[in-house]
Amino acid sequence: MTDLVVEKDLVASVHYTGTFPEDGEEFDSSKGSVPLSFLVGHKQMIPGFEREMMGATVGEKRTFTLPPEDAYGQPSDENVVELAKEQFGEITPTEGMMLMSDVGPFKVVGVNKETVKVDFNHPMAGRTLKFEVEVMDLRKASTEELLHGHAHGPGGYQH
Numbered sequence: 324m325t326d327l328v329v330e331k332d333l334v335a336s337v338h339y340t341g342t343f344p345e346d347g348e349e350f351d352s353s354k355g356s357v358p359l360s361f362l363v364g365h366k367q368m369i370p371g372f373e374r375e376m377m378g379a380t381v382g383e384k385r386t387f388t389l390p391p392e393d394a395y396g397q398p399s400d401e402n403v404v405e406l407a408k409e410q411f412g413e414i415t416p417t418e419g420m421m422l423m424s425d426v427g428p429f430k431v432v433g434v435n436k437e438t439v440k441v442d443f444n445h446p447m448a449g450r451t452l453k454f455e456v457e458v459m460d461l462r463k464a465s466t467e468e469l470l471h472g473h474a475h476g477p478g479g480y481q482h
């Protein structure tokens with residue numbers, strides 16, 4: 324056992340389940356998989372998640388609800404843009420399609436003759452999120468992890 328608590332520059336491994344509080348629908352969970360590992364205090368996680376877990380010990384369970392401001396933020400019209408159809412190359416965009424770009428994933432929200440309207444807002448922008456989290460392990464981060472700004476190993480980056 325360790326007497327470490329969740330704080331900056333430690334690697335925390337957690338099991339978590341995320342639900343939408345309005346209807347209880349689960350949007351993500353680590354259950355049945357390896358715990359998620361992250362480097363605390365390096366913006367790997369949404370801001371409210373780390374804040375709510377600070378000071379937790381191994382084996383501790385916490386449940387909290389985050390407003391959009393502490394999660395993925397509010398959707399903005401500035402993130403909805405029109406792109407020329409030819410930019411899609413081989414892909415034929417259709418409404419509702421999720422695609423990947425250099426600056427992150429986006430959703431096709433409208434297809435016109437020459438242009439395609441796309442939404443770069445995070446799919447969970449504007450949502451209030453509830454998390455149930457259990458701390459499975461805590462350890463000091465390696466120098467390499469601190470340099471990279473993320474956790475390595477199972478549940479973290481593997482490279």
Ligand code: ZN
Pocket residue numbers: 467468471473475480482
């Ligand atoms: Zn790395």
